[in-house]
Amino acid sequence: MTDWTQMTLAGFQRGLSRGEFAPLDWWRACRERIDALEPTLQAWECQAPEPAITAPDGVKPGQSLFGIPVGIKDIIDTARLPTTWGTRGYHRVAQSDLDASIVTELARLGALPMGKTVSTEYAYFQPSKTRNPHDPTRTPGGSSSGSAAAVAAGMVPVALGTQTVGSIIRPASYCGVVGFKPTHGTLGVAGVKALAPSLDTLGWFTRHLEDSRTLFRALTGSPPIRTLTRLDGVRVGLCQVPSTHSPSPETATALKGAGEKMAALGADIGTAELGASFDELVAHQRVILAYEATRALASERERFGALMSSPLLALLDEGQNLTLATYWQARQATERARIELSQQLAERFDVLLAPSAPGAAPEGLASTGDPIYSRAWTLLGVPCVNLPLHWTPLGLPVGVQLIADRYQDQRLLSIASALMP
Amino acid sequence: MTDWTQMTLAGFQRGLSRGEFAPLDWWRACRERIDALEPTLQAWECQAPEPAITAPDGVKPGQSLFGIPVGIKDIIDTARLPTTWGTRGYHRVAQSDLDASIVTELARLGALPMGKTVSTEYAYFQPSKTRNPHDPTRTPGGSSSGSAAAVAAGMVPVALGTQTVGSIIRPASYCGVVGFKPTHGTLGVAGVKALAPSLDTLGWFTRHLEDSRTLFRALTGSPPIRTLTRLDGVRVGLCQVPSTHSPSPETATALKGAGEKMAALGADIGTAELGASFDELVAHQRVILAYEATRALASERERFGALMSSPLLALLDEGQNLTLATYWQARQATERARIELSQQLAERFDVLLAPSAPGAAPEGLASTGDPIYSRAWTLLGVPCVNLPLHWTPLGLPVGVQLIADRYQDQRLLSIASALMP
Structure with missing residues (x-):
């Protein structure tokens, strides 16, 4: 039996073209999983009816998303499903x-809407009903609460999110999935x-980093992103904005682990001291x-x-x-x-390595957690990717984010590939 | 009898507070003027019903727009009037x-919707039905065709416009009114x-420059903008982007006249040579x-x-x-x-003086004219104001634009005040 949570977007396309799958197979498997888990997780605002299947027309090989179920954050308009923002x-x-x-x-690319995923109120801080799949007594983060939880729970392989403060990176960290925020303005809003x-900024959540590369290629019509197995010569700057806050020991452990892993792959690890003017970006944001x-x-x-x-x-x-x-x-x-x-990045670092959140998902549903470590990066418009590389003894994920300069999205995803093959 | 075309927004507020006018007086005068001229000019997509009058609550003195009739470009959503974009x-x-x-x-400020003004299709180039009030065989320019024509014809003292290419400055020039495009992102869209x-970029048209100062203050909650009677020490850079195009003799005359007027008021007039990289901005736009x-x-x-x-x-x-x-x-x-x-502006010039359009409004309605002289400035996001300072022997207006660096909107309107007291 197919383990759909292990399936990649590209793997499904290959299976489809070989006749191993029917176009609705993944969608139906997702529907079953949603039926089983939704009463606990409450990740969906509404669900789409089974879609009519039409193979996409004129889509280049490698850019097709035919048959891929996608969750759509409920601040995104849909003509055939209700929107509550x-x-x-x-x-x-x-x-x-x-x-x-x-x-x-x-x-157009052939993807299939799975439904609308729960958002916080107008994508700000008021918590929603959604629960963290790794511990339903904890927040999944916000504002893209439903998207992060749905992808983490295997309800859907891809879900759209948006980030204005820390609404992709933080829930991705809390839910243990890949979250990608492209350079501001890359996808039309x-x-x-x-x-x-x-x-x-419009971005997305995936279970597999490879799927984020596939999506980037498909949605921007770009060439394939190169994967790396080594990071020789890659300059990594450990970084924390604001420098005035201290992350929890679990986040410090996650960062240390990621840095060691990058160093073991040949990267040069340094410390990026961005200075007080960068701390002020939090207030400017x-x-x-x-x-x-x-x-x-x-x-x-x-x-x-x-x-x-x-x-609000x-x-x-x-x-x-x-x-x-x-x-x-x-x-x-x-x-x-x-x-x-x-200037600093051009001279000293290819990517920055930074906390995604102060720690693991906090207990309770009264808050979606603190977006402090995303405020500056969202303001600067730089691409960020959350990598779920660390898990606490309680089984809670703690992500780290890699950050590159604007317009270096493909390079960022390429470097990340060495960490999550 | 009141000549409403000479009325300023501030003058009406003063008259209202003295009991010389009733709140609906201006609105009703506009409706009469529209009834008389609309069959020829076709500036309106739809007209608003007579509004209920409620004095605005909690608006600071000097920021009230109570009783001011406003035309709303038809790419702007209205809950009580249809929108056709x-x-x-x-x-x-x-x-x-x-x-x-x-x-x-x-x-909230007390302004009264007069109706929706005609836009070109999704604010791009396909001409609309609107005609130029100074010569109905000519285009009013686009895309804010109806807004520019309505203000020029005295149908309304203020109309909202938007500029993505040259859709405020060009129609303002062709119709002989003040057109103001603030720094990109100043007004929410x-x-x-x-x-x-x-x-x-969201901006507006007014008959009087003073009204643009009033609107800027009201809509941004800013302090009053200082007026100038002299321009001693103000550094003005004559400028044309792209430098590869030649404006018509009438535009050259308008520029020369504006420069001489500024010099006579004490300004230092120089030539801003921005170089080939600025010419390329037209292609980048x-x-x-x-x-x-x-x-x-x-x-x-x-x-x-x-x-x-x-x-399209x-x-x-x-x-x-x-x-x-x-x-x-x-x-x-x-x-x-x-x-x-x-850098160049900080070192050398307070404002730039540039063509608003290649010439007077072209004949015919098959084109809205060439936005070439606005492309770079819109791209750069700088504030621009069209000043209707020159008229051809045929009675057609030819504007010039003053341009300042981003965030210098008030300084720009202040310097402009010396030219249009």
Whole structure:
């Protein structure tokens, strides 16, 4: 019997072309798994009906996603499934005008929608109902809670996520899956509910790193990404922004382990001291988030303010009280930091190795955990990938993230391949 | 009798507070003017019903737009008016889920929607039905065709526009009104149909430059913008990107006149030689536009492709054939040019003086004219204002634009005030 959790996207394509699988096989296996686990995990806002099967037309070999089940975060518009934007139903649209462009692109490549995965309210901090597959008393992280949990639980091999603060990398770390946030603006966000457009980045979760390479190639129409077995000459900078916080011992262990593994593969490991101006990026990210969110959700607040959670209202109040000058200063500081980071990376490091989260998924469902270690990277727009390389004695995953300069997404995924063959 | 075309936003607020006007007076005068001129000009996609009047609550003095009639470009969502995105009806939504955030913000400030102004198809090049108020056989420019024409004809004192290529500055020049494009990202674009998010900039048209200062203050919650009567010590760089094109004699005359006027007010006029790398920005803008538009309108093309105009389909085809590498190269070149422009401006010039369009509005309605002189500035995200300072012997307006570095919007409007008291 096929172990679908071990299946890769490329493996399924090969099996399909050899006639070993029918196009709906994986989708149906996912549906069974969802039926079994959903009562506990609550990763889905709604499920799609069994799709009609049409082989994609004009898709290049290596870019087909024919028959691949995909979870779609519920802040992404779908014309044939309802969208709630994580609002616990107070803002629900039974049928959007059009699919988000990423949904159209996935359909063009032959992927099959599995349903809408649970998001926190407008992709901010108010926790959702979803539970962590490794311990249902813990948060899966947020805001892409359902996507991370569904992929981790084997309910679906791929799910779309978005990151505005730390909403891909943190839940990927807590759920023990690969999470990839491309360079800001790589994938179009038409039809994705905006929280803070300068920060909002569309990405995804997969069980296998190989699948993230496959997706990158398919969704961007790029050449195949080279895999590496050795890292000789690759310069790795250990890094933590803000430097003023200390991660938990489990995160420190995960980082140490990843660094040793990279060194054993031939990489040169150094320490990236980015300095105090990078610590300030955390505050700048908060300013840009609050300022833009207040404007992006102005109409939602007008209509649904009485039903919004207190964390969201606090963010929107914060943004209302910020001046344009403060917002512009944060943007200018970001631009300076981008230039400085590019210089430092060009001179000293190919990738940075950094914590994905302060520790393993915290207990309880009252918080989605702390996105502190993603704020600066999201602000800078750099590509980040969470690698689930460490597990605590309790069986909880603790990820690390690799980070590259903007536009180095393929190089980043190539270097990561040595760590997760 | 009040000459409403001479009325300023601040003047109306003063009159209101003194009881000289009733809140609906201006709105009703606009409706009469629209009734008289709309059969010829065709600036409106639909008109709003007479609004209920509620004085805005909690708006600071100087930021109120109470009773100000505003035209809303028809690519901007309105919950109570239909939206067609300029598609000649093939993509019409009778009621959007929510107002665009700018519409909510205008309502909060007390402004009154006058209706939706005609846009070209998805704010690209396919001409609309609107005619130039100064000569109905000529184009008003595009894509904000209806907004520019409506303000020029006195149908409304303010109309929202967007610029992705040259859609505010060019129609403002052709119609003889003030057009203002703020620094990219200054106003939130939630609910504004995306064409190319890196470029899409929300701005406006007014008859009076003072009204653009009032709007900037109201919509950004900023302090008042200082007016100038002299320009002593202000450094002005005459500039034309691309340098490879020659504007018409009428545009050259407009530029010369503006430069002389600034010099007479004490400004130091020099020539900004930005070099060949800036000429290349025109090509980079085309790449980013095509790449992003293809992704932004993927679902629209899927659904309405058979009904789309050939210019739009050509753009979407162009974008489909671009690689991610080409797109990223264009973005990186843009980032380098931004740094270089900031350096040059800091060292040498406070503002640049440049053509708004190659000449006066061209004859006929088969084209909206050439946006060539806006492509680089839109790409760079800098604030631009069109000033209607010159008129041809035929009575056609020819604007010039003043341009400042990003985040210098208030300084730009301040310097412009000396030219249009």
